[in-house]
Amino acid sequence: MPPVAAAFQPDLVVLNANVITVDDDQPRAEAFAIHQGKFIAVGSNQELQPLAKHAQQRLDAKGKTILPGFNDAHLHPRELYEETHLRGTVDIGPASVSSIEELVAKLKRKAPLVPEGLWIMGGRYEDTKLGRHPTRHDLDKVSTTHPVSIRHSSGHLAVYNTYALEMAGVDAKTPNPEGGAFDRDPDGFPNGVAREKASGMISRAGPKLPEPGRSERIQALDRCLRAYLSKGVTSIGDAGASPSKLRMYQEVQYAGNPIRISLMIRDRHLDAVEAIGIQQGFGDEYLRISAIKVFHGNSLSGRTCWLSEPYETVNPVTGEKDYFGIPPARSQEDLDTLIKRIHDAGLQAAVHSNGDREIPMVLDAFERAMQQSSRPDPRHRIEHCSVVNEAILDRIKALGVVVAPHSYIHEHGDKMIAYGRWRWARMHANRSFIDKGIPVAQNSDSPVSVCDPLLRIQSMVTRASAEGQVFASSQRVTAEEAIETWTLGGAYATFEEDTKGSISKGKLADFVILHEDPTQVDPFKIKDIQIESVYIAGQSALR
Numbered sequence: 071m072p073p074v075a076a077a078f079q080p081d082l083v084v085l086n087a088n089v090i091t092v093d094d095d096q097p098r099a100e101a102f103a104i105h106q107g108k109f110i111a112v113g114s115n116q117e118l119q120p121l122a123k124h125a126q127q128r129l130d131a132k133g134k135t136i137l138p139g140f141n142d143a144h145l146h147p148r149e150l151y152e153e154t155h156l157r158g159t160v161d162i163g164p165a166s167v168s169s170i171e172e173l174v175a176k177l178k179r180k181a182p183l184v185p186e187g188l189w190i191m192g193g194r195y196e197d198t199k200l201g202r203h204p205t206r207h208d209l210d211k212v213s214t215t216h217p218v219s220i221r222h223s224s225g226h227l228a229v230y231n232t233y234a235l236e237m238a239g240v241d242a243k244t245p246n247p248e249g250g251a252f253d254r255d256p257d258g259f260p261n262g263v264a265r266e267k268a269s270g271m272i273s274r275a276g277p278k279l280p281e282p283g284r285s286e287r288i289q290a291l292d293r294c295l296r297a298y299l300s301k302g303v304t305s306i307g308d309a310g311a312s313p314s315k316l317r318m319y320q321e322v323q324y325a326g327n328p329i330r331i332s333l334m335i336r337d338r339h340l341d342a343v344e345a346i347g348i349q350q351g352f353g354d355e356y357l358r359i360s361a362i363k364v365f366h367g368n369s370l371s372g373r374t375c376w377l378s379e380p381y382e383t384v385n386p387v388t389g390e391k392d393y394f395g396i397p398p399a400r401s402q403e404d405l406d407t408l409i410k411r412i413h414d415a416g417l418q419a420a421v422h423s424n425g426d427r428e429i430p431m432v433l434d435a436f437e438r439a440m441q442q443s444s445r446p447d448p449r450h451r452i453e454h455c456s457v458v459n460e461a462i463l464d465r466i467k468a469l470g471v472v473v474a475p476h477s478y479i480h481e482h483g484d485k486m487i488a489y490g491r492w493r494w495a496r497m498h499a500n501r502s503f504i505d506k507g508i509p510v511a512q513n514s515d516s517p518v519s520v521c522d523p524l525l526r527i528q529s530m531v532t533r534a535s536a537e538g539q540v541f542a543s544s545q546r547v548t549a550e551e552a553i554e555t556w557t558l559g560g561a562y563a564t565f566e567e568d569t570k571g572s573i574s575k576g577k578l579a580d581f582v583i584l585h586e587d588p589t590q591v592d593p594f595k596i597k598d599i600q601i602e603s604v605y606i607a608g609q610s611a612l613r
């Protein structure tokens with residue numbers, strides 16, 4: 071007699087869970103079954119019992135909470151792994167130094183280890199935590215025989231010592247470059263703080279950094295992606311990729327890294343993308359090209375973004391009142407041309423834009439491109455979209471644009487002080503976006519804020535900084551809403567809402583098991599919830 075072969079054997083059945091599905095048809099469940107990497111049934115313990123009987127593997131969740139895997143829709147793995155693993159950049163963020171004296175002392179300890187004439191570099195300083203930006207006069211105490219550069223946490227400005235400025239031939243007569251500015255001493259000589267495009271002018275003039283070997287880079291990238299996985303992140307959007315990065319990610323995946331990756335290719339590589347002739351959606355469920363990344367505007371946390379009403383603070387360069395930020399380097403006409411080209415190529419545009427004077431330019435460009443050649447649902451994106459008003463919200467909604475706003479008030483609430491309390495309710499406007507029905511794809515913009523979705527969700531729910539100050543409680547969202555922006559929201563942004571982002575029958579079986587329910591705990595303790603395990607395509611993704 072043949073063995074009992076008739077009964078269907080799912081790969082895995084999970085029972086006794088508190089499942090937050092992020093599926094409106096069935097918001098909560100107790101159990102689900104997985105076969106060949108997908109959810110094949112979601113329901114009550116009783117409903118799943120017959121499948122559980124024959125399952126290859128059964129998991130009793132013992133009442134723990136299960137969510138869809140998190141999707142960090144915009145981050146920068148390269149910056150993180152190159153800085154911390156490959157270039158020996160000294161961490162001078164607020165967790166490491168709390169004063170300018172400590173910052174100088176920490177960098178100075180590095181000096182004997184670096185050959186003279188080569189860069190000493192520091193990363194992620196925060197002027198608001200230090201009381202001011204360090205200047206070249208501070209960094210000259212680190213070394214007068216090395217170029218020294220330190221980068222602001224926003225990534226949009228840097229400070230150099232006198233050696234580095236002289237090496238670049240910058241002096242009192244050097245004008246500010248288009249789209250950038252030098253802060254200056256009273257005699258007109260730059261004081262070392264270089265904003266936006268001014269920073270690249272100096273770093274490019276310095277000694278070339280040693281290029282790490284290929285296998286070293288791939289190992290470092292793998293470590294970086296595994297750090298994301300350990301935080302429950304099963305999908306990421308690389309917001310600054312190049313075609314060569316595609317190959318690196320492929321190698322990382324061949325070596326066994328299971329994380330799902332979408333690439334936003336920088337616009338300077340648009341020729342290459344057009345030459346291959348691919349359009350939006352190219353790739354598979356592990357690795358795809360999702361968008362073309364464009365910069366139009368400056369930094370929110372660096373306080374260089376262009377505003378329609380002035381900052382509360384004076385112009386940091388000239389000391390004058392009525393500082394509106396730094397205008398984007400590109401004209402409206404050039405932006406229109408670029409966006410039209412992306413749109414006509416059948417690609418999605420993902421445009422970095424923060425200030426409420428930059429964003430309307432982006433919306434104008436989207437509108438013109440969409441009017442000239444209609445394409446069903448191009449779903450263009452605005453990355454950050456930090457300062458808004460009613461007119462901007464209405465236009466975003468009307469154009470079907472996706473936004474990828476910040477959720478970093480926990481770390482960077484203090485950066486909002488320069489914008490004025492009256493403006494806080496129009497910043498990082500997650501509540502307004504959701505109320506308008508605008509799709510939100512949440513993200514860490516790591517390393518700008520840490521890739522840790524539970525901390526980011528807490529920040530959205532509380533609108534509180536680590537120091538406990540609340541920045542416009544009117545923009546708070548519920549934990550359920552925040553979870554949706556961290557799961558289904560990211561899937562929607564890459565046109566993958568039908569295949570992932572919720573625990574629903576037929577979707578990819580990516581999920582995370584938590585020790586507590588983020589919708590039930592004290593909102594100020596969401597970040598402390600322990601992650602028990604992370605699954606991608608029904609397989610444990612942590613090792």
Ligand SMILES: [Zn+2]
Nearest residue numbers: 144146309515
């Ligand atoms: Zn970014």
